[in-house]
Amino acid sequence: MHPLWQSPLSIPGGSRQSPINIQWRDxxxxxxxxxxxxxxxxxxCLHIWNNGYSFLVEFDDSTDRSIIVGGPLENQYRLxxxxxxxxxxxxxxxxxxxxxxxxxxxxxxxxxxxxxxPTFEEAVMEGNGLAVIGVFLKLGAHHEGLQTLxxxxxxxxxxxxxxxxxxxxxxxxxxxxxDYWTYAGSLTTPPLTESVTWIIKKKPIEVDENQLxxxxxxxxxxxxxxxxxxxxxxxxxxxxxxxxxxxxxxxxHVLNMEAQHSDHAQQIRP
Numbered sequence: 001m002h003p004l005w006q007s008p009l010s011i012p013g014g015s016r017q018s019p020i021n022i023q024w025r026d027x028x029x030x031x032x033x034x035x036x037x038x039x040x041x042x043x044x045c046l047h048i049w050n051n052g053y054s055f056l057v058e059f060d061d062s063t064d065r066s067i068i069v070g071g072p073l074e075n076q077y078r079l080x081x082x083x084x085x086x087x088x089x090x091x092x093x094x095x096x097x098x099x100x101x102x103x104x105x106x107x108x109x110x111x112x113x114x115x116x117x118p119t120f121e122e123a124v125m126e127g128n129g130l131a132v133i134g135v136f137l138k139l140g141a142h143h144e145g146l147q148t149l150x151x152x153x154x155x156x157x158x159x160x161x162x163x164x165x166x167x168x169x170x171x172x173x174x175x176x177x178x179d180y181w182t183y184a185g186s187l188t189t190p191p192l193t194e195s196v197t198w199i200i201k202k203k204p205i206e207v208d209e210n211q212l213x214x215x216x217x218x219x220x221x222x223x224x225x226x227x228x229x230x231x232x233x234x235x236x237x238x239x240x241x242x243x244x245x246x247x248x249x250x251x252x253h254v255l256n257m258e259a260q261h262s263d264h265a266q267q268i269r270p
Contacts, residue, residue, distance in 0.1 A: 016194045017238035018185035019095035022245055027181055030246040035178050036071035036133075036199060040079060042169040048152055052159040052220055053189060053233050054083040057149070057168070061112070061120065068111055068131060071199055072182040072246070077111035077131040080120055082170050084108070085188075086215045088231035090139055095188050095234045096200055098136075103204060104212055105137035106234070107173055108188075124187070129195040135174055140206030145172030150214040158223045177203035179249040188235040202249065 044060040058081045059066055066079040086105035087093025094106035111131045112123040123129030148168060155163045179202040186194045218230040 014186065014192070014194060014238075015241050016184045016186055016243060017192065018188050018196060018198060019097075019235060019237055020183065020185065020240050020243075020245075021097045021100055021237050022181050022200065024099050024251060027245040027247040027251070029250045030248070033072055033182065033246060033248040034070040035248075036073075036180065037069050038133075038171050038174060039067055039069075040169050040171050041065040042167045044079070045166050045168040045170075046164070047162050048149075048156050048165045049162045050156040050159050050218060050230075054085065054230070055153065055156055055218060056081045056083045057165060057170070061114070064114070068133070071131075071180065071248070072197055073131055074128070075113050075115040078114045079170075080110045080112055082107060082109040082173075084137075084215060085234040086137075086212065086231065087234070088216065088229075090209075090212065093232075093234060094136055096134055096136075096198075097237065103136040103138050105207070105215065107133075107135040107137065107205075109133040109135075109170060109174075124191070124193055124195055126195055127184075128197065130187070131197045131199060133174065134198060134200040136201070136204035137207050137212070138204040139209060139212070142208045143173075143205060143211060146205075146207055146211055150211050153214050153218060157217065158219050159221055159225075161223075173205060175201055175203040175205055177201070179203065179247070181245050181247050183243055183245045185243075186238075202247075 044066045046058050046060055049056045059079050061078045061080050067076045069076040084105050084107050085095050090104040092102040094103040112120045113129050117123040117129055152165055181200045183198050185196045185198045186192050216231050220228040220230050
């Protein structure tokens with residue numbers, strides 16, 4: 001296991017740690033949740049960095065050129081970076097799960113509240129400082145948008161390597177389906193601060209086996225060190241505690257149950 005995921009794996013007294021298992025039936029539909037509006041300027045993309053636990057695609061966040069607004073958020077949030085978590089094999093890899101089901105990988109787009117806080121570093125320490133969009137990756141068709149990124153990965157194989165990577169629009173990695181879950185959580189890597197409004201997209205994107213394999217060819221280690229492949233870079237699930245997971249959509253199987261109940265009620269009327 002990578003040192004980042006060795007003990008301590010929790011914050012003493014932490015009550016809103018991430019990731020969590022999302023129980024579809026237990027999520028609460030909130031009709032007041034707005035659609036999430038995403039506006040990314042591809043020219044704000046700067047570079048790719050292998051930081052030793054994932055690869056980060058970093059953005060110029062000095063202005064409001066790449067932002068999200070709406071959804072569960074009270075302010076607009078600036079895009080700082082995105083990264084992925086993935087497994088050694090396709091049976092696991094995502095950080096969040098849905099009804100205890102893992103996906104092979106999960107994308108995190110990290111944004112910060114520049115309306116309230118002057119710097120990203122300050123936002124990280126505050127309860128409403130960050131907003132992270134989570135997108136599940138599932139095995140399926142080739143993803144053309146992701147391939148641009150995959151083609152660049154061999155150049156950042158080793159820890160601490162950085163390459164220029166400009167004019168990329170990460171909205172191509174976000175499913176068009178507007179449905180999402182949201183809950184109050186934390187960063188999943190140190191400092192594990194409880195500063196994140198999570199927005200987990202219901203629908204995954206499809207990627208192919210070769211694209212997932214390109215992630216697994218990266219290394220936790222620097223050039224010259226004994227090679228350790230970058231796999232299983234996800235944090236274990238954390239207890240939900242007394243939090244509520246809200247959904248922007250009504251669950252179809254709950255609606256079906258209500259419809260059946262309504263039909264039954266009509267049948268037994270005199």
